[in-house]
Ligand SMILES: [Fe+2]
């Protein structure tokens with residue numbers, strides 16, 4: 514028999530915050546995945562909103578290429594406010 | 607509920623020196639390792655085994671306590687026990703999903719457990735004979751689990767560490783409800799207090815065995831410590847547990863069943879601690895190898911649950927397919 518599909522679970526702790534990945538679970542479809550996520554991941558008021566996403570639907574960056582992927586931002590120090598000199602007399606900016 | 611000092615992991619690994627050194631450097635820098643990162647085969651294998659054993663322990667651990675849900679002495683105790691057993695089921699699920707990130711499937715892990723090939727904590731192969739056993743399990747078995755699990759929250763493998771943080775948040779209630787059961791019994795009649803002492807007599811030594819063999823006999827401790835899967839040795843954790851629980855037993859007016867137990871100024875680097883008597887490791891290995899009182903029962907119960915649930919899994923998939931087809935037709 515086919516294995517029951519895997520889902521990734523995201524929970525928003527309260528309005529105003531983003532949904533955050535909390536783990537995964539197996540369920541036959543999205544409706545059952547939501548119910549299972551409620552039982553498995555929110556037994557103590559962990560949130561007020563749940564997303565479930567089929568694990569197979571996620572495309573992830575390759576950790577082996579993290580260098581090429583993220584390095585280019587490292588040398589662009591002019592993207593940071595501290596790169597610019599503003600005299601103290603100007604006050605907070 | 608808890609991971610025993612890991613049993614029978616094979617940390618051998620066949621990568622080049624340079625690869626292993628680079629990996630070790632990441633570990634030494636306290637970097638977390640995530641599922642898709644390059645890692646030594648021995649690291650992956652050790653974790654699959656340890657997380658799997660831990661997950662199985664949570665699931666099998668539901669059985670000895672589940673045995674008492676219908677016979678809990680009050681509605682309050684029943685609600686608490688039901689919630690605790692449900693938590694243990696949840697712990698098993700968090701852990702299975704952490705293991706799955708390493709490429710092993712849930713079905714493979716389930717098959718190993720049902721075939722009797724996978725290990726789980728030896729403690730769950732002891733029977734729960736009286737209500738006081740439920741108090742003792744919460745107090746000592748969950749207490750030992752907490753000692754073991756708190757350092758695992760800092761384990762080098764990200765998904766395992768994150769699952770352990772969730773689990774540790776939930777364990778404190780387990781231990782407190784158990785100790786409260788013991789308190790109630792010990793403040794009750796003579797017969798109730800005797801029942802509490804009897805449960806402590808039976809669970810004390812198996813609880814100490816939960817930390818696994820002595821360091822000198824624990825072959826994989828060194829590699830697991832180097833990889834920061836493990837942060838303290840079996841004996842260090844066992845000593846912490848004893849030092850914490852002996853005064854708790856005193857408070858209850860109970861005696862731990864160890865005539866050799868005594869305060870020793872020299873322990874814990876001169877801070878003092880309780881020195882325990884000899885542990886019966888023959889018993890430990892007998893139980894680990896399948897000859898405990900309840901080993902056969904536990905696996906039989908898991909098999910029955912799996913087989914009895916087969917139609918539910920099939921029906922859920924069939925229902926999902928039907929629902930999907932209906933949705934396509936409607937579009
Ligand atoms: Fe627990």
Ligand SMILES: [Fe+2]
Pocket residue numbers: 607608664693694697773
């Ligand atoms: Fe647990």
